[in-house]
Amino acid sequence: MSYTAIVLTAFALCFAGMAAFSLAIDRHHRQVYGDDAPARKRYLLRVAGTLLLVAAIVPCVLLWGGGAGFVAWIGMLTIGALLAASMLPYWPRRIAPLAAAAGAMGLAGLAGIALT
Numbered sequence: 116m117s118y119t120a121i122v123l124t125a126f127a128l129c130f131a132g133m134a135a136f137s138l139a140i141d142r143h144h145r146q147v148y149g150d151d152a153p154a155r156k157r158y159l160l161r162v163a164g165t166l167l168l169v170a171a172i173v174p175c176v177l178l179w180g181g182g183a184g185f186v187a188w189i190g191m192l193t194i195g196a197l198l199a200a201s202m203l204p205y206w207p208r209r210i211a212p213l214a215a216a217a218g219a220m221g222l223a224g225l226a227g228i229a230l231t
Contacts, residue, residue, distance in 0.1 A: 116227055118178065124224030125174040125188065129195030131218030132167030134210055135160045137199050146207045167218060168192065174228055 116124075137143045139160035144152040152160070171191060176184035202210045 116224070116231055120224060121174045121178045121228065124221050124228065125171045125178075125191045126194060127217040127221035127224065128167050128171035128174075129188075129191040130198050131195075131214045131221060132164045132171065133192070133195040133199040134202075134214030134217075135164035135167060137203060138211065138214075139164065143203055143207075146203060147211055163218075167221070170225055171195075171221070173225060177228060 138147060139152065139157045141151045141157075144150075144157075172185070172188045175188040175191065178184065179187050199210065199214070202213070
């Protein structure tokens with residue numbers, strides 16, 4: 116895979132994970148869906164966010180090695196959180212479908228990395 120595809124894979128996974136974490140908060144869930152999240156949905160969003168963020172470290176470490184890959188992953192987390200946080204006040208209804216699409220594309224990119 117190309118350098119750009121690997122970086123976009125890590126970024127997409129980080130954005131989807133951070134968006135899942137933000138939707139697990141009642142205030143943001145209410146902002147997007149109009150009501151509070153049930154406890155089970157909050158739990159599932161937190162688990163999905165954790166898994167997506169852990170999966171995002173794989174492309175970073177494969178591309179840059181252990182030390183620099185971890186630092187790049189922290190940077191990707193920051194960018195993903197910044198994008199999710201900046202979307203919530205301006206486009207709250209668009210964050211869920213965009214995060215789902217980014218997560219799907221990120222997981223497909225991760226599968227492509229695993230196959231090469």
